[in-house]
Amino acid sequence: MSAPSDLHVVLGAGGAIGSSVVRELAARGHRVRAVNRSGRVPALPGVEAHRGDITSAEGAKAACDGAHVVYHCAAPAYQRWVEEFPRMTDAVREGAVASGAKLIFADNLYMYGPVSTPMTEDMPYAARNPKGRVRAEMSEALLADHRSGRLRVAIGRASDYxxxxxxxxxxxxxxxxxxxxxxxxxxxxxxxxxHSFSYLPDIARGLVTLGDDVRADGQAWHLPAAExxxxxxxxxxxxxxxxxxxxxxxxxxxxxxxxxxxxxxxxxxxxxxxxxxxxxVTDASRFTRTFGPFTVTxxxxxxxxxxxxxxxxxxx
The missing domain is CATH 3.90.25 (UDP-galactose 4-epimerase; domain 1)
Structure with missing residues (x-):
């Protein structure tokens, strides 16, 4: 189906990153569908609530229907990442494909494993622990979808927020x-x-920048953070x-x-x-070289x- 020009869907809108993205999109004047299990979201102009379960392809397709950009900010409980995160992300991929939307994945830095220098996007995915491998595998699958032409994808990576x-x-x-x-x-x-720490409103601004700019497509980006x-x-x-x-x-x-x-x-x-x-420590210089100055908080x-x-x- 052809997507309307300005519906931005935020999955996991009840969480810390998702709710920050909802606020950033609303502040920029976008039309927003905020998706979570409870259906309770901040009362903001242009924001509609959607109560849904995105762990199944059917639920994800309903949540993403008509979207121009989908922000995947949802995650299982920390101790259940290995068992549940890949299945959830597979469902989200199907939802975004069905709507013809661009998918922005809110990611972290686990896939690099132990490092001895500031982290850049060209580092190998060297993690050997289960959570790091899950993060690496999800990123690889999403970027493979982009390369195949099945789905437009951009990934934004932040440190502890x-x-x-x-x-x-x-x-x-x-x-x-x-x-x-x-x-x-x-x-x-x-x-x-x-240790690099990412401030939630800065993460949201970075992710929305990726959603709004075609130059972000097909790549993973480290989001700017303070020193x-x-x-x-x-x-x-x-x-x-x-x-x-x-x-x-x-x-x-x-x-x-x-x-x-x-x-x-x-x-x-x-x-x-x-x-x-x-x-x-994370290095976000590629982000600022590409998209211009970014004033972190x-x-x-x-x-x-x-x-x-x-x-x-x-x-x-």
């Missing part, structure tokens, strides 16, 4: 929520390793914004293993511990906005 709505993240409730409540802020890994921070510096920004000292402690490998005995999400962090115990401003959101949405 934080920002308004960012709860299920290593710097979410355990850092921002805990600090606001006067609890110990737990940092996953050593405090002295530089990398060590855990110590990140926590200093949180404490400075709060205006008071806060208790903080690193969650080391031994404690991660111990907590992982009873918590499957914490247990799953073990297979990617190399992202914590050494520099984990400075880390202090992003931390302040995230704390404001947590004040308004306290965690248990």
């Amino acid at each position: 934080y920002g308004p709505g960012g709860v299920n993240t290593v710097v979410g409730a355990t850092v921002f929520g805990a600090a606001l409540q006067g609890k110990v802020a737990r940092w996953v890994g050593p405090l002295d390793q530089p 990398p921070l060590t855990g110590r510096r990140f926590l200093d920004l949180v404490f400075a914004e709060l205006g008071r000292p806060v208790k903080a402690a690193p969650l080391g490998r031994f404690m991660q293993r111990a907590l992982g005995l009873v918590n499957p999400t914490v247990r799953a962090l073990g297979e990617t511990w190399y992202q914590r115990d050494r520099p984990f 400075p880390n202090p401003d992003a931390v302040a906005a995230t704390l404001d959101w947590y004040r308004a949405n306290p965690t248990p």
